[in-house]
Amino acid sequence: MSNTLHFETLQLHAGQEIDPTTRSRAVPIYQTSSYAFKDAEHGANLFALREFGNIYTRIMNPTTDVFEKRIAALEGGVAAVAVASGQAAQFIALNNILQAGDNFVSTSYLYGGTFNQFKVSFKRLGIEVRFAGSDEPTDYEKLIDENTKAIYVETIGNPRFNIPDFEAIATIAQKHDIPLVVDNTFGAGGYLFRPIEHGANVVVESATKWIGGHGTSIGGVIVDGGNFNWGNGKFPQFSEPSPGYHGLNFWEVFGTDGPFGNIAFSIRARVEGLRDFGPALSPFNSFLLLQGLETLSLRVDRTVQNAQALAEWLEQHEQVESVNYPGLPSSQYHELAQKYLHRGFGGVLSFNLKGDKKQAETFVNSLQLVSHLANVGDAKTLIIHPASTTHQQLSEHEQLSAGVTPTLLRLSAGIEHIDDIKADLEQAFAKVRQHDKQAVLNEA
Template identity: 65%
Template sequence: MQQRLFGLKEFGNIYSRIMNPTVDVFEKRIAALEGGIAAVAASSGQAAQFMAISALAHAGDNIVSTSNLYGGTYNQFKVLFPRLGITTKFVQGDNSADIAAAIDERTKAVYVETIGNPRYNVPDFEAIAKVAHDNGVPLVVDNTFGAGGYFCRPIEHGADIVVHSATKWIGGHGTTIGGVVVDSGKFDWGKHAARFPQFVEPSEGYHGLKFWETFGSLAFAIRVRVEILRDLGSALNPFAAQQLLLGLETLSLRAERHADNALALANWLRNNENVGWVSYPGLEDHPSHGIARRYLKRGFGGVLSFGVKGGAAAGSQVVDGFKLISNLANVGDSKTLAIHPWSTTHEQLAEQERLDSGVTEDAIRISVGTEHIDDIIADFTQSFKAFNATGA
């Protein structure tokens, strides 16, 4: 029995770094929510992202990614992966033609976010998936802002692999770090054996086992688990999995409230005399509104940005004046959170890179929580009142 488990001739629990019963329940539920064939949990969203890319690309390879990315993702792609010999071709925006032009024979993935952080652009998944597939490359989508499949299920629109920071809406309470990789099971690794030999050639670590031949549509998820997760060691611990499972029980209720509150707050801010601009895909004047209506069927997400008239200093003063809203870098919490991305989440990027990512110096990002909308607006009202009283 043990030899068959260790030799991958049977599925089962070997060691909690590779698989654990509680973590397994979490993985299966996420796979079901996303419409995938299997999922592999990780210790964080960054770890999940790293595992997915490192399973696809090796030294000398590249990935093609939109520049509209979370700052931590941008930095991982720009700084860490090149140290391992993997480069990223950043495309300005998410136009499928521009992405197609960047793909070459060493490209191993196309990467986008469901709702770009912090530009809130929504890519045309189907157009980008076609471009990727026409070139024999899988589409990887960070669906963190898609809230575990509630707002969007990218696999239904052509994505091959989905990653999440489960820390956000999946967990929902800002208490637990976790990540997950979801395999659609739809990418034909055998058809593209020349580009992805690691799935069809004998595995050195498993006595010549061939992942595609042995596991078929599960090949990617199995390889991520037994080669990448096993050796990287970025396992989700069982207690964290249990906390995330509790979060899943209220995901649909919370996500609906997040989206309703975000849209209401966006409209209120747009009509406030202290605010210069508001960015939220649920607003009709947002550049991605049309595409968002096509792909986000249950709401436009729970995060928005706005600029206070007077620039960064004025915005900082407004954030400091909040009493209910917390000044924190997380998103997807039940509590409403405010942050200044220019000096925090994207601070590691050069000025032009921040601008390319959609971060402006005056932008304040709000992760809208599940409090009553009247209480959220009341906190903005009192902070603006205090700000105006200073004569700033």
């Protein structure tokens, strides 16, 4: 199917060929662990990668294959690899690039789970993360040395809501012959932002969020931009014989000059990453995520509309100290948001209440419509207190570096009527005022 079709059409049709036997219009759920080989030669060819096909659902599955092709089309990549979660996506992608003794450069303005994975878990593997001190691209470059193998950023930082200057950072990555990896979870599957068009080489995202969009399934995906030279001498796992694949040279066979085009990154992530680490996406979850994709643009349009309205309303509220949302002219990232985000400024915002942690807890506990839980990108409006949940494992200094304060609340806008969301927030504000008044009376 042509990738010149509009996003709204690709989200419904890309990657699927009608089953010639059943003529099923919906993508079937291939709930199977394995697949029968035609004969001995066929099985041997599949295992040797002499031909493509299904071997085992830990590595590939026909339902998941449609999901992967659809996401690749929406993100503008050459191929995609679906995995069991967003955390698995970034792990498999970076493990595909990095080896013990290597380092990569990122920022502290990250989702708390990502920060911890980079700082703690990768360290156990002998891989060092170096956190830039600011958003300035030059601060990233200062940390690069001969062992640096990647730069990693998020489309919209969570929960600081900073916007990197992608093209400037991509230029630095190109200068040093290293890939730029972008977590595009907040870019909504390519609808709000397509990192590959701005110099990214690999995209990872949590499909649990806007892609699935209904809080029913966990999943992640890696998109191969097909635009990086993995044979440049810095990545021996691609350019030298693989000890785990009978001496196969991934770059020679699956690189730019190979018969399949530059799909070396995605092939290795699948046949070594998924095979050896095993974070496979179940066929049923692939089906659910495909269902979500079909209405992605419709949901995101409503979500960003609600998020913008809530940000503007909260910014004027007397009980709010500050609002972080790149769609606000007051945001220091507004200019970059206008440059890179063309269909809205994201579906999540954060705001600091006036007062202390107690006011934040009272506010959250008083909500009736808005759900208090650890997720974003749902059709329903969600809220969380990052300091005590998603970023709890960080030190106080690390929390502040990530933009997390004791009174910060993160809100993921849903698709409910905006007046109903505002009404629920306003009654929670009233409960905070009532609680504060009672506290003063108790002290008198």
